Amino acid sequence: MIKNRQIKAAVIGVGQMGVHHARIYSRMAGVDLVGISDIDEERGNWVASRFNTKYFKDAETLLKKKPDAVTIAVPTSLHREIADMALDYNANLLVEKPLADNTKNAWAIIKKAKSEKRVLMVGHIERFNPAIESLKNLLALGTMGKIKKISTLRVSPYPVRINDAGIILDVSCHDIDLISYLTGSKAKSVSADAKQEFHKYEDEAKISLNFEDGINAVVETSWHYPYKNRRLLLMLEKGAILINFMRQSLTIYNSDGAVSVPVHSGEPLSIELHAFIDTVANDKPSPVNGEDSIYTLDVTSSAVKSYKENKQIKLGNKTTNNTYKSPVLAMI
Ligand SMILES: NC(=O)c1ccc[n+]([C@@H]2O[C@H](COP(=O)([O-])OP(=O)(O)OC[C@H]3O[C@@H](n4cnc5c(N)ncnc54)[C@H](O)[C@@H]3O)[C@@H](O)[C@H]2O)c1
Structure with a gap:
């Protein structure tokens, strides 16, 4: 349940997994999918037109739109770099599993999310x-x-x-x-x-x-x-x-x-994303937190x-x- 306001969502990385995040946000009540980003222009444009949103080649330009809730679904070895940038723009994060490629990078994401007081959820679907x-x-x-x-x-x-x-x-x-x-x-x-x-x-x-x-x-x-x-x-x-x-x-x-x-019956990813948006909208503790990923x-x-x-x-x-x-x- 989302209280009072529309949540602005975004997806960075719309490959095999990220495209489904985009699909689900685009149809979720109380959520406005403000854009998606992918370095693959052809794929990014296709996903954006399919789900009626805007394509940004550069993730930072998308983050300047100040989305409240951002899915990070780039390859695992890039999670830390993209999470770091998204936290600089005050985004709450759903990072696809595993949180990072090693515990050092995962701790860095956790610490930064904590110091910025942002939600960090990991996609253990x-x-x-x-x-x-x-x-x-x-x-x-x-x-x-x-x-x-x-x-x-x-x-x-x-x-x-x-x-x-x-x-x-x-x-x-x-x-x-x-x-x-x-x-x-x-x-x-x-x-x-x-x-x-x-x-x-x-x-x-x-x-x-x-x-x-x-x-x-x-x-x-x-x-x-x-x-x-x-x-x-x-x-x-x-x-x-x-x-x-x-x-x-x-x-x-x-x-x-x-x-x-x-x-x-229910689509696990849809249930997961509703839980993420609920966490962001209602200031709840993350149901799958960074320490689980550690x-x-x-x-x-x-x-x-x-x-x-x-x-x-x-x-x-x-x-x-x-x-x-x-x-x-x-x-x-
Ligand atoms: N929860 C699950 O069941 C599940 C399933 C599959 C993948 N995953 C996870 O999702 C993540 C992505 O996996 P995938 O299978 O979708 O991979 P993928 O290669 O299909 O998609 C990754 C996408 O990220 C894009 N990308 C790369 N660098 C980028 C950047 N700097 N900015 C924006 N876009 C960038 C690529 O062009 C590509 O489209 C991985 O962490 C993986 O472990 C989770």
């Missing part, structure tokens, strides 16, 4: 998948006992355009964030195996995470598949729960068989170190302000 919302509510009921194991699989063909990040930084970060979001806890150690067949960095990885309460999680990602598949399996004391992210489905398995639980980046960089040095890496607890909370019933 799966938190806004309606199947995850249903799962979180189910876990809060506590009827299936404690979580024992978690395994995730996220595979696809090779995305040619991603050339500044390996699959661990680019893809595994979705599930690493989600596991902490679901369990309310952070991993204590990580070990990983990875392959590099045709990408500059690793293009297939299997990451094992250990948590203090005995939970083990395995996060598998690959760019070697001819199709997309994204799922999460939770093993609990009294059964198992399977989430299919693409179908937005939730299935419970127990001794009586399998039951499909109805999940309301944790994720710490795990992903440790996973890379683990596979390169062939050893388990202990994780220090470097953040205190995460949004990870154990599931609780919304009505209590």
Whole structure:
């Protein structure tokens, strides 16, 4: 819900992901998409005309229009530079995941957003998948006992355009964030195996995470598949729960068989962007904050170190302000 005023939104980087941000803002009540920017003129002009907004080749010229809410969806290695510039123009930021290419650059964005008193939200989209919302509510009921194991699989063909990040930084970060979001806890150690067949960095990885309460999680990602598949399996004391992210489905398995639980439908990115605009318009705390991304980046960089040095890496607890909370019933 937006109080009283129209929020001016902008998108910097309208490639594969940013174009969807532009589409959603252009149709959102209470939001005026004041412009988009991309160094690719042909694409920028096409996106602007499609969504009835203005194209700016230079991001700074767009920022001079003083947008309140800016999505940054340029390649990850440019997030810090563009975020820095947007904060100079007092913009509130939604930075696509991962927040930056390393923790040093991520901390720099966080510190500047804090000192400028601007909203900083990170685009960990799966938190806004309606199947995850249903799962979180189910876990809060506590009827299936404690979580024992978690395994995730996220595979696809090779995305040619991603050339500044390996699959661990680019893809595994979705599930690493989600596991902490679901369990309310952070991993204590990580070990990983990875392959590099045709990408500059690793293009297939299997990451094992250990948590203090005995939970083990395995996060598998690959760019070697001819199709997309994204799922999460939770093993609990009294059964198992399977989430299919693409179908937005939730299935419970127990001794009586399998039951499909109805999940309301909704586009995760649209739910995420409504949450961002609500945060900006109503001065709320960011639902996915910078410190969540620091944790994720710490795990992903440790996973890379683990596979390169062939050893388990202990994780220090470097953040205190995460949004990870154990599931609780919304009505209590
Ligand atoms: N949340 C998700 O599920 C998800 C999915 C895909 C990508 N992403 C993230 O979104 C970001 C972009 O990824 P993508 O797949 O859209 O990449 P992409 O290469 O398709 O798009 C990036 C766009 O940024 C433009 N660009 C580059 N430098 C620029 C600059 N200085 N100013 C303005 N525009 C500039 C490029 O021309 C391109 O159009 C990455 O951080 C990626 O990790 C998130």
